[in-house]
Amino acid sequence: MKNESIVAAKKVVHLKAITDTCQLCHAKDLCMSSCLKPDDMERFKHIIGHRAPMDRGQRLYMAGEHINSIYVLHSGSVKSYLESEDGESQITGFYLPGDVIGIHGLKNATHSDTVEALETSSVCALRFSKIEDISTAFPPLQNQIMRFVFSEMDHDQEMMMVLGKMSADRRMAYFLLDMAKRLKNQGLSNSRINLTMTRHDIANYLGLAVETVSRILTRMQKSEIIDVERRSITILDHAKLKNTYSCVEDDIVNSHFQ
Amino acid sequence: MKNESIVAAKKVVHLKAITDTCQLCHAKDLCMSSCLKPDDMERFKHIIGHRAPMDRGQRLYMAGEHINSIYVLHSGSVKSYLESEDGESQITGFYLPGDVIGIHGLKNATHSDTVEALETSSVCALRFSKIEDISTAFPPLQNQIMRFVFSEMDHDQEMMMVLGKMSADRRMAYFLLDMAKRLKNQGLSNSRINLTMTRHDIANYLGLAVETVSRILTRMQKSEIIDVERRSITILDHAKLKNTYSCVEDDIVNSHFQ
DNA sequence: CGATGTATTGAACTCGATCAAACAGTGTGG
DNA sequence: CCACACTGTTTGATCGAGTTCAATACATCG
Numbered sequence: 001m002k003n004e005s006i007v008a009a010k011k012v013v014h015l016k017a018i019t020d021t022c023q024l025c026h027a028k029d030l031c032m033s034s035c036l037k038p039d040d041m042e043r044f045k046h047i048i049g050h051r052a053p054m055d056r057g058q059r060l061y062m063a064g065e066h067i068n069s070i071y072v073l074h075s076g077s078v079k080s081y082l083e084s085e086d087g088e089s090q091i092t093g094f095y096l097p098g099d100v101i102g103i104h105g106l107k108n109a110t111h112s113d114t115v116e117a118l119e120t121s122s123v124c125a126l127r128f129s130k131i132e133d134i135s136t137a138f139p140p141l142q143n144q145i146m147r148f149v150f151s152e153m154d155h156d157q158e159m160m161m162v163l164g165k166m167s168a169d170r171r172m173a174y175f176l177l178d179m180a181k182r183l184k185n186q187g188l189s190n191s192r193i194n195l196t197m198t199r200h201d202i203a204n205y206l207g208l209a210v211e212t213v214s215r216i217l218t219r220m221q222k223s224e225i226i227d228v229e230r231r232s233i234t235i236l237d238h239a240k241l242k243n244t245y246s247c248v249e250d251d252i253v254n255s256h257f258q
Numbered sequence: 259m260k261n262e263s264i265v266a267a268k269k270v271v272h273l274k275a276i277t278d279t280c281q282l283c284h285a286k287d288l289c290m291s292s293c294l295k296p297d298d299m300e301r302f303k304h305i306i307g308h309r310a311p312m313d314r315g316q317r318l319y320m321a322g323e324h325i326n327s328i329y330v331l332h333s334g335s336v337k338s339y340l341e342s343e344d345g346e347s348q349i350t351g352f353y354l355p356g357d358v359i360g361i362h363g364l365k366n367a368t369h370s371d372t373v374e375a376l377e378t379s380s381v382c383a384l385r386f387s388k389i390e391d392i393s394t395a396f397p398p399l400q401n402q403i404m405r406f407v408f409s410e411m412d413h414d415q416e417m418m419m420v421l422g423k424m425s426a427d428r429r430m431a432y433f434l435l436d437m438a439k440r441l442k443n444q445g446l447s448n449s450r451i452n453l454t455m456t457r458h459d460i461a462n463y464l465g466l467a468v469e470t471v472s473r474i475l476t477r478m479q480k481s482e483i484i485d486v487e488r489r490s491i492t493i494l495d496h497a498k499l500k501n502t503y504s505c506v507e508d509d510i511v512n513s514h515f516q
Numbered sequence: 517c518g519a520t521g522t523a524t525t526g527a528a529c530t531c532g533a534t535c536a537a538a539c540a541g542t543g544t545g546g
Numbered sequence: 547c548c549a550c551a552c553t554g555t556t557t558g559a560t561c562g563a564g565t566t567c568a569a570t571a572c573a574t575c576g
Contacts, residue, residue, distance in 0.1 A: 082418070085504055086504060088505075090418055090422045090423050104412065105408075105412065143390055147365055149407060150363075151365045153362055153364075153365075153411055154363065154365055156411065157370060159414075160421060161340050164463075165342070165348050165465065167531080168531075168532065198555090199556095206422075208532075208533090210555080211532085211533075211555095211556080211557085212531095212532060212533075213555095215532095215556085230540095230554095247346075425563080426564065456523090457524095466564075467566075469564085470565075471523095475524095476524075488523085
């Protein structure tokens, strides 16, 4: 979140044919383009374009900028965050390939969050002049985008519960289980989590201090719930982790079922 | 949030003509129907319907129910909340006339939150079998709904900042300023806030304990920022309240500008 | 009038923050 | 290759904002 970090160049890299691009894309099954048939693709060439890949720390867009595209993350991972007047920032989400980015702030056609790459990442842009253009252009695409808008709403609401009601341990358990679930959707293991964000990022996202995150991770390791090795976390005991998340006291569980 | 409270009867009260209904509605300027011309109304008679008014504590819908309508609050006020497995609940929003309700959970066509009346309230329902029906039916209406979906996303994201980063005092200031702003939009005073929710509700919404809310209100009253009289709160000093919200130390402000 | 739901106030406690310091990778340049 | 700087992580000690517990006050309503 350094101020010096460079905003990614807005150069659009047109690949030889958008049809090929989407067909060859390794995120195509996750992407909203999966709803498009090859002949539909032809119609949408002009609104779809790949951006030059971003390095870690580079920004895709910043809060306050006019929205002229929404994006699908093609590879890598990014974080989005809000900044308040007094300079505090709140990470609002971490995104993985296939996720749709840039849908917050559409009400005023102005990005309300800033998106920054956590590692080398690339996106596919969906350009438009008015958001209604996408609506009217092609219903299946519109619906697919809406699915992502709706799941983003579900996530944001879920975060209210996490930030408003849960203890530090529960928040951490939530984070790990959520990441595991999403990585599984990516076709990866649901036990091995390779984090691309710092402890600081995790802490900020969960409304905790870095030290608390660190302490909870070591505590969970000692309880043999997870194995921590720098940025690589392995879930050893899914059940225990879920119990931590569900806030069910182990003692109570045991006394009931044994 | 008592379990005994009765779910509002799903009886639809058809008023003599929907055209009249919307024309006479005192929330029409706030409502999304404002985008419809009188002759459009005719086309939408069949999907728009008024529900019988709800008493305080009655629920409009509950989490888990299939979504077959979204609603515009016609009169009164309601709260929405999530419930976790272990019975904890988190209030996610308070809604005023003109607000669109029931758009969370559309991804799975299942309400993710529960909506409960804070006072005698009535809604106008927009029925549909598939959410896409609204999309395709009439673009202006679709766009109007999307505006509300987008502003809901902005709110939810804002709440992450409030719950994740702000002190109890800032949260309270945020709540009061937000309510004042929204009541002003209703054509009411932006200084006199007549709350329809309990301190318990406010505390739950802001991720605080009831006692904390109570203490902060009395403290703010002693500082002559607000005047508290049961559920009626008057903002006496907007500037001071905004300073509390922006987390700008009074001392610093004074030393800079005096 | 008592009963019930709601709000305030005080006292004690606790979870997680803050402060402080050490430690571990990673990269840079001599 | 090592010395140095730099960033990110861990661990310990202390502190405090806000919770929890407990008691009281206050309104409204049968």
